[in-house]
Amino acid sequence: MKSRSVNLLTVSVALIISAIIIGLALPSAVKQYRSYDRTVTVKGLSEREVNADIVIWPIRFNVAGNDQASVYQDLQNNAKKIRAFLLLNGIDETAISLSSPAMQDRWANSYGRDRPEFRFSAQQTLTVYSAKVDTVRNTMAQLLELGKQGITLEDSSYRTDYLFTKLNDIKPAMVEEATQNARKVAEKFAADSHSQLGKIKSARQGQFSISARDKSSPHIKKVRVVSTVVYYLAD
Structure with a gap:
């Protein structure tokens, strides 16, 4: 009977200690979860003027x-x-x-x-x-x-x-530039909101478009792409 009472006491103490630990850790976990829930979506543009080939x-x-x-x-x-x-x-x-x-x-x-x-x-x-x-x-x-x-x-x-048939030659550099421009916008937003820019949550590259620069210069083409990037924000 005495042994059973000791076991119950041990279990009770363990439960109390676990509750205390969980109580202390929970605010930090919630804060960390909320920090990952905060994001900013930005767009980065890259343009080039090229001659038709x-x-x-x-x-x-x-x-x-x-x-x-x-x-x-x-x-x-x-x-x-x-x-x-x-x-x-x-x-x-x-x-x-x-x-x-x-x-x-x-x-x-x-x-x-x-x-x-x-x-x-x-x-x-x-x-x-x-x-x-x-x-x-x-x-x-x-x-x-x-x-x-x-x-x-x-x-x-x-x-x-x-x-203009040489799009593949300039694609990598334009995608890189669009992504860098998107990051600059995100960094400015984070600074203005007193936050820190985190990792990329998702990114989407838009379609490349090729059009005449203007009606009088159809042989000069404007190549354009917009990348959309979602960043995490942290305090």
Whole structure:
């Protein structure tokens, strides 16, 4: 009986000591938990201006007449003249491709006095796909020479595409810069709130975007990426 009383006393003392230890440790644990619960979400931006490394330039030309065979022949002759003009200005033969011609009978759906002067109208497109962006742009400025040869061209400047294909070369540096900029923002926030910046809780890299710097400079591209980072804050 005495032995049983001693055991009960021992257990009681142990429970009391455990309760005291837990009571002393609990505030610290709660404080530490709350410190990990406090976060700040920031964004970091990285931008670069780069030159396009590929240009796609469609040159569309037209011929009209009343004899179908002559229209086709004139279209073929104009294609040869345009090709010679491009080669003369330093554009490679391998960069030039020619589409199939498209012919229209303009009298097919017209009657009497509404008929246009020329029955047949034909169009064809010669496309330049080149990495020599500066050479192509310089050639564009010389198109007046084709006009002097009697070749009718459509304005294709608005359909010219400039591409930047070397994104992978600058991706790592831009991601690093965006992350560093995000950290600077987080450090400023922590300092203003009298906190200390902790470890990264999560991070998300946004999509890279490539756009023309402005309407008048489509060959100059602006590359942009935004990284979102969540940091822990501590007192």
